[in-house]
Amino acid sequence: MRYLSTRGEAAQLGFDDVLLAGLAVDGGLYTPLAYPHVAPVDIAALAGVPYADAAARLIAPFMSGTIGADLLRAQTEAACASFRHRAIAPLSQIADNLFVLELFHGPTLAFKDLAMQLLGRMMNDVLERRNLRATIVGATSGDTGAAAIEAFRGLERVDVFILYPNGRVSDVQRRQMTTVADDNIHVIALEGSFDDAQNILKRLFRNAPFRESVRLAGVNSINWARIVAQTVYYFTSAVVLGAPHRHLSYAVPTGNFGDVLAGYVAKRMGLPIDRLIVATNANDLLARALETGRYEPRGVTPTQSPSMDIQVSSNFERLLFDVTGRDPAAIRALFASLDQSGGFDIPRGPLAAIRSEFDAHSVNEAATTDEIARTFRDADYVLDPHTATGVRAARARLAVDPATPVVALATAHPAKFPDAIERAIGARPRLPAEIAARLEGAERFTVLENDAARVAAYIADRARAARV
Ligand SMILES: *Cc1c(COP(=O)(O)O)cnc(C)c1O
Numbered sequence: 001m002r003y004l005s006t007r008g009e010a011a012q013l014g015f016d017d018v019l020l021a022g023l024a025v026d027g028g029l030y031t032p033l034a035y036p037h038v039a040p041v042d043i044a045a046l047a048g049v050p051y052a053d054a055a056a057r058l059i060a061p062f063m064s065g066t067i068g069a070d071l072l073r074a075q076t077e078a079a080c081a082s083f084r085h086r087a088i089a090p091l092s093q094i095a096d097n098l099f100v101l102e103l104f105h106g107p108t109l110a111f112k113d114l115a116m117q118l119l120g121r122m123m124n125d126v127l128e129r130r131n132l133r134a135t136i137v138g139a140t141s142g143d144t145g146a147a148a149i150e151a152f153r154g155l156e157r158v159d160v161f162i163l164y165p166n167g168r169v170s171d172v173q174r175r176q177m178t179t180v181a182d183d184n185i186h187v188i189a190l191e192g193s194f195d196d197a198q199n200i201l202k203r204l205f206r207n208a209p210f211r212e213s214v215r216l217a218g219v220n221s222i223n224w225a226r227i228v229a230q231t232v233y234y235f236t237s238a239v240v241l242g243a244p245h246r247h248l249s250y251a252v253p254t255g256n257f258g259d260v261l262a263g264y265v266a267k268r269m270g271l272p273i274d275r276l277i278v279a280t281n282a283n284d285l286l287a288r289a290l291e292t293g294r295y296e297p298r299g300v301t302p303t304q305s306p307s308m309d310i311q312v313s314s315n316f317e318r319l320l321f322d323v324t325g326r327d328p329a330a331i332r333a334l335f336a337s338l339d340q341s342g343g344f345d346i347p348r349g350p351l352a353a354i355r356s357e358f359d360a361h362s363v364n365e366a367a368t369t370d371e372i373a374r375t376f377r378d379a380d381y382v383l384d385p386h387t388a389t390g391v392r393a394a395r396a397r398l399a400v401d402p403a404t405p406v407v408a409l410a411t412a413h414p415a416k417f418p419d420a421i422e423r424a425i426g427a428r429p430r431l432p433a434e435i436a437a438r439l440e441g442a443e444r445f446t447v448l449e450n451d452a453a454r455v456a457a458y459i460a461d462r463a464r465a466a467r468v
Helices: 015-021 040-044 051-063 069-080 112-130 143-152 171-178 194-206 208-214 224-240 258-268 285-292 316-323 328-341 348-355 365-379 385-400 418-425 433-438 452-462
Strands: 002-005 030-032 091-095 098-102 134-139 158-165 185-191 248-253 273-280 358-362 406-410 446-449
Touching: 015 112, 015 224, 030 224, 030 316, 040 224, 051 069, 051 224, 069 112, 091 365, 091 385, 098 224, 098 385, 112 134, 112 143, 112 158, 112 224, 134 143, 134 194, 143 158, 143 171, 143 185, 158 171, 158 194, 158 452, 185 194, 185 452, 194 208, 194 452, 208 452, 224 258, 248 258, 248 385, 258 273, 258 316, 273 285, 273 385, 285 348, 285 358, 316 328, 316 348, 358 385, 365 385, 365 418, 385 406, 446 452
Parallel strands: 098 406, 134 158, 158 185, 185 446, 248 273, 248 406, 273 358
Antiparallel strands: 002 030, 091 098
């Protein structure tokens, strides 16, 4: 399988190189030349198959030409071994035709573990095969950083630098990053917002001498391997609920558009998904874009669902690429307009194509709290605030179409956000014991000002790949 950049000015690459590259050198995102197709009989055959097996079957066509089936199977199995639930991603029903897909049973209690545990193993394997070291720099709004740190800690071939917006992640999220003692892990509290951190990251990737000197690799949600890994739970959950014979919709708490894009890819692969419902918090860029056709970031508003406090949804570019007929010049023009005038208008045809598959709902703070309380009252089930936005959006869809089941993705464990839960239901959820114990350790991090050159120097001083 070969991959091309959405901006059309970077070389086509194979899976291993896309895995290491993250962002393409032209600022675009890698996307496969064609989506592999999974026939209905092969979807049906996933019934009762362990998650690690299903993952290996679904991911293999994206990696064709790299490693063999046995090694991939060993990687998916090892990734699954770090989860606390045997089903990996179990479903719970909370109302008629309304299901929650629990994606929070991994080591950092958020859905990012599902992709990251696999990504860490895949990257280490490629680097070993090539006898190289790499440097991972990630920007996190909370959960990606912890997930990357857990996936890469102690690995000999990779140093990890994680930038998070100082003071804008929850206590648990911060401690999950800062209490890890491994020497290859470096946590940077940036004096700025998540978008500032993401901008610095983009600048580091565009700085070719720097990128090459530390062999920069990306693990943010633009990394194609993460998207692929996330398609798996759409398939496994749909099969449990009757796919390929029954259509379902999915409601997805959304920030960078990675998770919901994986649903879109699963649909392109042949999974019978009806609607993909984008749930945003008060940071409603995508809801506005789908409603008005204008993609126009505004400042970030801090909310009780910080992992969705994002104003640029990077993966949206991959959807735009498809709906514009895979025209890189069109994508370059849209993003040039974003850089120059702070926004762009999605052309009419592409907008109609997006609306034919996606809904979007913005869920404000009061409605989020109300949804946590309501689901607790009605179903005795505690939603985290991110998941609550998805469940709220799912209920809105069910009000329009009560006959098609909706699966809301539960992207975090409620115990990561105890203050929000206490506000809603008057009680604080407990962390699983083994996780609580780990967070007791001493914290280790460095505060840096919002300055790309300063961050680059910090990394260059410490990355082992930079030493000869
Ligand atoms: C990252 C994250 C999201 C947003 O996912 P995207 O792929 O960035 O859209 C939602 N909820 C939680 C808990 C997250 O960690």
